Amino acid sequence: MSIWEYANPVKFIRTTDKVLPYISVGAAVALVGGLIWGFFFTPDDFRQGSTVKIIYIHVPAALMAINAWFMMLVASLIWLIRRHHVSALAAKAAAPVGVTMTLIALFTGALWGQPMWGTWWAWDPRLTSFLILFLFYLGYMALWAAIEDSDAAADLTSVLCIVGSVFAVLSRYAVNFWNQGLHQGASLSLDKETNVDDVFYQPLLLSIAGFVLLFLALVLLRTRTEIRARRIKALLARERIFD
Amino acid sequence: MIAILIRDLRLAVRAGGGFGLGLAFFLIVTVLVPFGVGPNSEILKTIAPGILWVGSLLACLLSLDRIFALDYEDGSLDLLATAPVPLEGVVIMKALAHWVTTGLPLVLAAPILGILLNLESSAYVWMLASLAVGTPALSVIGAFGAALTVGLKRGGLLLSLLVLPLYVPTLIFGAEAVKRGADGADAGLPMMMLAGITLACAALLPFAAAAAIRINLR
Numbered sequence: 001m002s003i004w005e006y007a008n009p010v011k012f013i014r015t016t017d018k019v020l021p022y023i024s025v026g027a028a029v030a031l032v033g034g035l036i037w038g039f040f041f042t043p044d045d046f047r048q049g050s051t052v053k054i055i056y057i058h059v060p061a062a063l064m065a066i067n068a069w070f071m072m073l074v075a076s077l078i079w080l081i082r083r084h085h086v087s088a089l090a091a092k093a094a095a096p097v098g099v100t101m102t103l104i105a106l107f108t109g110a111l112w113g114q115p116m117w118g119t120w121w122a123w124d125p126r127l128t129s130f131l132i133l134f135l136f137y138l139g140y141m142a143l144w145a146a147i148e149d150s151d152a153a154a155d156l157t158s159v160l161c162i163v164g165s166v167f168a169v170l171s172r173y174a175v176n177f178w179n180q181g182l183h184q185g186a187s188l189s190l191d192k193e194t195n196v197d198d199v200f201y202q203p204l205l206l207s208i209a210g211f212v213l214l215f216l217a218l219v220l221l222r223t224r225t226e227i228r229a230r231r232i233k234a235l236l237a238r239e240r241i242f243d
Numbered sequence: 244m245i246a247i248l249i250r251d252l253r254l255a256v257r258a259g260g261g262f263g264l265g266l267a268f269f270l271i272v273t274v275l276v277p278f279g280v281g282p283n284s285e286i287l288k289t290i291a292p293g294i295l296w297v298g299s300l301l302a303c304l305l306s307l308d309r310i311f312a313l314d315y316e317d318g319s320l321d322l323l324a325t326a327p328v329p330l331e332g333v334v335i336m337k338a339l340a341h342w343v344t345t346g347l348p349l350v351l352a353a354p355i356l357g358i359l360l361n362l363e364s365s366a367y368v369w370m371l372a373s374l375a376v377g378t379p380a381l382s383v384i385g386a387f388g389a390a391l392t393v394g395l396k397r398g399g400l401l402l403s404l405l406v407l408p409l410y411v412p413t414l415i416f417g418a419e420a421v422k423r424g425a426d427g428a429d430a431g432l433p434m435m436m437l438a439g440i441t442l443a444c445a446a447l448l449p450f451a452a453a454a455a456i457r458i459n460l461r
Contacts, residue, residue, distance in 0.1 A: 135408040143391065146401050155458040156391050160405065163387065163451050167409045170440070174412040177436075178419060 007084045009227045016220050023220065027213035034207030042199055054112045056204060060211035062105035065133065068098030068215065072140075073165050076158035086223065088154035089230075091161065092144055093222030097215055099137035106130055125175045132171050136164050150230065244332050247323070251340035254313075265302040265345045266352055272298040273356040284361045291360035292370070292421035298356075299349040299374060300381060300410055306345050307385040308402055310337050311393040311456065320393070324460055330453040335445065338379075338386040346378035362425065369424025373437060377417040380441040383448050384409045390452035394459040413440055 006012040038056035045052035075091035078084045109127065110120045121127065143160055147153035255262045276294050280286055314320040323333050353374050354367055362370065388406035392398030416437040423430040 132408055132411055135404075139405045139408060142401055142404055146392075146395055146398070152394070152458055152461065156455055159451055159455050159458075160391060163448070164409070167412065170412045171408075171415075174415040174436075177433075178415045 003078070003087075004082070004084070006086055007082075009086060009231075012086050013224055013227060016224060020217065020220055020224075023213055023217045027210055027217050029210075030206055030213055031210030034203050034205075034210050038200075038203035038207060042203060048116060051112055051115055052200070054108050055200065056207045058105055058108040058112065059204060060208040061101045061108065062130070063208060064211050064215050065098055065101040065105050065130070068094050068101060069133065069136070069161075069165070069168070071219075072098065072161055076161040079154055080158045080162075086227070088158070089226040090219060090223045091158070092154070093226055094215075094219045095137055095141050095144070097218045097222070099134065099141065101211075101215070102130060102134045102137060106134065123179055125172075125179060128175045128179070129168075129172045132175070133168060136168055140164065244328055244336050247328070247333055247336045248340050251337055252343060255309075255340065255344040262344050263348070265305050266348045268305055269298050269302040269349055269352060270356065272301060273359060276360070288361045288363060288425075291357060291362040292366065292425060293418050294360060295353050295356060295362070295370060296374075296377075296414055296418040296421065299346075299353065299378065300414055302349055303345055303378065303381045303385060304403055304406060306341065307389050307406065308392070308399050310341050310386050310389040312389070312398070315393045315459075320456070321460060324456065330456060331449040334386055334390065334449040334452045334456070335383070338382045338445075338449070341386065342379050342382040346374075346382055350374040350378060365427055366421050366425035369421050369430050369434075373417045373420040373424075373430075373434060376434065376441055377413050377437050380413045380437075380444045381410060383441075383444045384413070387448045387452040387455070390455040390459070393456065413437065416440065 006015065035056055039053050042053070044050050072091040072094050075087045075094070079088035079091065106127070109130075113122070114120050140157055140160060143157050144153055147156060273294060276290075276298075277287060280290070311320060314323065324330055326333075350371060353370055357367060357370055385406055388402050388409070391405060392402045395401065416433040420430040420433040420437060423433065
């Protein structure tokens with residue numbers, strides 16, 4: 001199995017026909033399971049009380065917001081280098097999902113920040129860089145929407161995605177330099193001895209898995225929609241020629 | 244390539260080129276801010292570095308769509324793309340012309356506007372230096388944005404949406420350098436970061452911009 005086979009839209013649709021139901025059901029099960037476990041069967045934090053439970057939405061959404069952009073970058077590179085049409089459409093399909101994840105992370109963060117930090121918003125490095133990421137998503141989607149020719153749109157948005165990635169990373173460090181933050185350090189990391197306590201950690205992992213699967217399902221679904229939309233356009237164009 | 248630079252400068256200075264428009268805009272923004280925040284000179288003193296930087300950034304943005312749009316409309320961009328000069332070179336020269344007609348006047352006008360905003364006297368050197376080092380990056384990034392949107396009918400608003408997030412690092416380091424200069428602290432580090440951004444943008448972005456132009460001319 002290689003990704004090049006799926007440059008053929010028919011093959012892509014046939015395969016996702018079989019895979020999509022499993023991914024969707026998996027996403028639903030993991031999300032419902034992780035959130036119920038997290039919301040109702042974990043103890044309150046001794047300082048944060050029950051507000052700590054927002055972690056089960058906030059952390060996975062933030063994680064997916066960044067990874068969605070990264071996935072768009074990889075898909076854009078694949079399109080630019082090998083003219084893999086489905087890859088370009090997948091990048092287009094991922095952007096609205098990514099921007100939603102960014103908004104969820106920003107809003108849940110504000111909801112948590114109000115009781116804990118005493119403010120909805122602070123110009124903290126992490127918050128600010130997420131706001132900038134949000135602007136990058138908006139620009140990317142606006143450029144897709146503005147260009148009529150679909151191949152030119154795919155090319156230009158890919159170039160924007162690559163340049164934007166460099167500037168997004170640069171902004172992240174610039175913002176760090178600009179202001180010291182309120183936001184706590186990473187809740188999860190692979191190389192650290194102590195993460196959050198196991199009681200919180202296990203449901204968190206489950207809800208992260210749920211968000212990953214949800215993202216995958218939505219992107220596949222939207223890519224299929226894009227393929228079909230393009231096919232309709234081609235059919236209409238052909239009818240116009242033969243009429 | 245020098246010929247392209249001279250041609251662009253001439254076009255900008257002559258009637259209808261919009262030379263000085265950015266400068267006037269910069270002046271108006273700086274004059275409007277005290278109306279908004281009040282004439283308290285202490286407040287103006289603390290926000291002056293930020294106002295001057297944001298003002299020059301917006302003034303720069305104003306004339307960006309002129310970099311390629313007019314040449315695209317009358318077809319000279321096609322000629323430039325097929326000319327023996329590499330398109331990357333054309334892009335950097337056009338960005339340079341944009342900087343000379345927009346960025347450089349802003350740099351020279353900033354100290355005068357600094358007086359209006361009661362800028363700390365120790366900050367003037369850093370104000371001049373940071374704008375002189377930072378505004379070329381604004382022109383090059385802007386040229387990239389203009390290259391992306393050159394084929395669009397109404398690309399102006401989209402252009403600002405694309406370009407402004409890319410301006411964030413330049414703005415942060417530029418305003419930080421002036422702020423540190425005003426506080427009497429060492430502004431060397433943000434200045435070095437700013438210079439690094441400018442040099443990296445000038446070295447790499449013309450390739451991305453030229454690629455975007457080729458796609459748009461296809």
